[in-house]
Amino acid sequence: MTSFLxxxxxxxxxxSFYALIALGYSMVYGVLxxxxxxxxxxxxxxxxxxxxxxxxxVALSALGALTLPxxxxxxxxxxxxxxLTSFVGMLVERIGYRPLRGAPRASAAITGLMIxxxxxxxxxxxxxxxxxxxxxxxxxxxxxIGGVFxxxxxxxxxxxSLLLMFALHQFVQRTKWGMAMRAMAVDFVVVPLMGVPLxxxxxxxxxxxxxxxxxxxxxxxxxYPVLDPYMxxxxxxxxxxxxxLGGRGSILGAALAGFLLGFxxxxxxxxxxxxxxxxxxxxxxxLILTFRPHGFFGEAYSAKLRL
Amino acid sequence: MLLSVENxxxxxxxxxxxxxxxxxxxxxxxxxxxGANGAGKSTTLRAISRLVPVEKNSRMTYxxxxxxxxxxxxxxxxxxxSHVPEGRRLFGNLTVMENLKLATFARKDNAQIAQDLVRVxxxxxxxxxxxxxxxxxxxxxxxxxxxxxxxxxxxxxxxxLDEPSMGLAPLLMMDVFNALKEINAEGTTILLVExxxxxxxxxxxxxxxxxxxxxxxxxxxDDLLTNPEVKKAYLGx
Numbered sequence: 001m002t003s004f005l006x007x008x009x010x011x012x013x014x015x016s017f018y019a020l021i022a023l024g025y026s027m028v029y030g031v032l033x034x035x036x037x038x039x040x041x042x043x044x045x046x047x048x049x050x051x052x053x054x055x056x057x058v059a060l061s062a063l064g065a066l067t068l069p070x071x072x073x074x075x076x077x078x079x080x081x082x083x084l085t086s087f088v089g090m091l092v093e094r095i096g097y098r099p100l101r102g103a104p105r106a107s108a109a110i111t112g113l114m115i116x117x118x119x120x121x122x123x124x125x126x127x128x129x130x131x132x133x134x135x136x137x138x139x140x141x142x143x144x145i146g147g148v149f150x151x152x153x154x155x156x157x158x159x160x161s162l163l164l165m166f167a168l169h170q171f172v173q174r175t176k177w178g179m180a181m182r183a184m185a186v187d188f189v190v191v192p193l194m195g196v197p198l199x200x201x202x203x204x205x206x207x208x209x210x211x212x213x214x215x216x217x218x219x220x221x222x223x224y225p226v227l228d229p230y231m232x233x234x235x236x237x238x239x240x241x242x243x244x245l246g247g248r249g250s251i252l253g254a255a256l257a258g259f260l261l262g263f264x265x266x267x268x269x270x271x272x273x274x275x276x277x278x279x280x281x282x283x284x285x286x287l288i289l290t291f292r293p294h295g296f297f298g299e300a301y302s303a304k305l306r307l
Numbered sequence: 308m309l310l311s312v313e314n315x316x317x318x319x320x321x322x323x324x325x326x327x328x329x330x331x332x333x334x335x336x337x338x339x340x341x342g343a344n345g346a347g348k349s350t351t352l353r354a355i356s357r358l359v360p361v362e363k364n365s366r367m368t369y370x371x372x373x374x375x376x377x378x379x380x381x382x383x384x385x386x387x388x389s390h391v392p393e394g395r396r397l398f399g400n401l402t403v404m405e406n407l408k409l410a411t412f413a414r415k416d417n418a419q420i421a422q423d424l425v426r427v428x429x430x431x432x433x434x435x436x437x438x439x440x441x442x443x444x445x446x447x448x449x450x451x452x453x454x455x456x457x458x459x460x461x462x463x464x465x466x467x468l469d470e471p472s473m474g475l476a477p478l479l480m481m482d483v484f485n486a487l488k489e490i491n492a493e494g495t496t497i498l499l500v501e502x503x504x505x506x507x508x509x510x511x512x513x514x515x516x517x518x519x520x521x522x523x524x525x526x527x528x529d530d531l532l533t534n535p536e537v538k539k540a541y542l543g544x
Contacts, residue, residue: 179409183398190396193356195384195413195461 002147003270011266012259013154013223016161019258020216021239023168023251024089024209030185030249031205034105037112038092039213040236041119045088046214047227048123050081051134054218058135074137078160078218082211089210090203098199116236123229131228134221157219164215165255168208172251177204185249245285247298257296261285309334309496310355310369310388310465316362317350324350326520327365332465332498337491339499339507339528341541342517348500349393351517352467355498356390357382369465384413387464391471395454399443403434406442406453410461420460427456430486448479455486463495472503484510504541508532516541 021043028036036042054077060066061073068076096115100108141152172178180196181204192198216235221227242261246253264284269277289295310332317325325347332338340348353359355367357379367374369386382388389410398406407427411420428435431452437445442453451471458466468487472480484506491497501507508514508528516524516537524537531537 176408176412179401179405180412182400183409186398186400187396189358190392190398192358192379193383193390193392193461194410194457195380196409197378197380197413 005146005148007266007270008263009148009150009154011263012158013262014266015259015262016157017216017220017235017258018239018242018261019255020161020164020212020219021235022242022246022254022258023165024213025240025243026246026249026251026254027181027205027209029243031181032097032184032202033188034097034108035112035240036092036097036206036209037109037236037240038096038115038119039112039209040232040234040239041116042085042089042092042210042232043213043217043220043235043239044123044227044229044232045119045217046081046085046210047134047217047221047231048127048132049084049088049214050077050218050221051132051227053077053080053084054135054137058137070137070139074218074222077137078215081218082214085214085217086207086211089206089213092210093203093206098202116233120229120232127229131226134218134225134227136225137222153223157223160215160219164212165251168212169251171208177201181205241282241285245288245295247295250295250297253295253297308332309336310498311367312351312355313366315351315354315365315367317347317354317359317365318362319359324520325354328517328520328522330515330522330525332496335491335494335496336513337487337497337499337511339501339511339514340517341501341504341507341514341531341537343541344502345519346517347520348502348517349469352390352469352498352500355382355388355467358390380413383462387462388467389458389461389463389465390467391454391458391469393469394473395450397442397445397450397453397457399441401442402439403442403445403453404438406457407434407460410457423460427459430459430489431456447474448476448482451475451479451483452486455483455490459490459495463490465496465498466490468497468499470501471499472501472506480506504537505532 021039024042025036025039028034028039054073057066057068057073057076061068092115096111097108100111138153138156143150172181180191180201183194184191184201238261239258242257243254245260246255246257264281265277268280272280308331312331313329314327315325316327328351340351342348350359354361355374357374357377361375369388372386374382377386398409401409407424414420433449434452434456437449442450445453455471471483471487475483487497499507499511508531511528514526514528514531515522516531524531524534532542
């Protein structure tokens, strides 16, 4: 029983990473009908931006130029890195995808993969091959709750992730920009007839997704403080799977599927040899998709892209 | 002349949809474009709304401004030319209220927006009853009301209407057209595109007849209604 609960705690943490990244995938797919295959690398860029921001703030604190408690440094890091990474996302949309809006879908997919490679190798060229370590901003405290070990970091990761998801949900449901995003998901062509500038909404969608990916990157850095230029690839693919599993453009679906992915991975690893983890975990997901090809909340409609 | 279209050419790939058509609308008018399926009626409206690219030498001006300088969303938000598209194209996953609100996306005149909303609900009381319902659950008639209401909210110097009668029972159709008359009487200029030529000509003051991408006839509605060619081709004898 305790090991079961322990696995749940771990699954919640991994699920948080997947869910935050999957949201960006899902939103971009829902609103713009394209898979941003560079999204995993945006997560990496976000983690690195977080690394620079936090390292800078820590250095300033050490010099005595600033006196910031470490929790404030972490908060500032998350906010500033989310903000900066959202610009990276908008840049990707502006340069990579906007010129291809009328082009076949495959062109956008290829572009996405190329942008990913550019971000990875660009990082490698700028910073070299050695990994960087994320500053330890909060001291790890472990609580023993009836034999289940919960660290303050795990709690922080799950709570911050849930808060961000809630904030996103509110934004999409309650603001006019969110309304425009939802409208674009069902009828791309008619949205300008409402006086809504498509490009603004496209940029906003990328900005939101990239900001969440940055948050995931920093939270990952808090838990596993070693960053490398290729860290986004596997995360990106897994989050992509979660986005598909959640259903096209469904925020709730992407979040739930992200957590489910975390659960499946952790529990498969708990039962089977860990070398079989991904094989079994993704076979299960393939099976789910066989029965629910549109995912949990996806509908069998396709957005109107033509007049 | 409020809106003037000269030498409008539009192609979809290799297929020419409009072969240089000319027409104009004066302020406060109701003008219709009639013609068979595929004559280029919808394309004409989409060209004005800047949803489809036009070919070189096409000229479209609105109060002297070059329409080609405006993007699709600016045609609505800056010029006030709204468009009720063919097949209504509501956002089915949004509520009735959200559909109406989305249409005011670029507007900043909040007091006027509130007034306009009251006006829409006065014209179409059914929409008020269904305010919180998803647009996808409305009946065909209600959907057309919402499509018109949405256009009313987005900008209403000019309203472009693409087949508003499509799929509506006669009574509902009359409701919608009576509402449009009211909206026109309050100062909105209307350009209507219809396959139902009799209905359109009874509603409009002037009309243009479009055949395979060219204007073949134009005139006052009364003249067109009694024109033998129009009678034969579009009014069932």
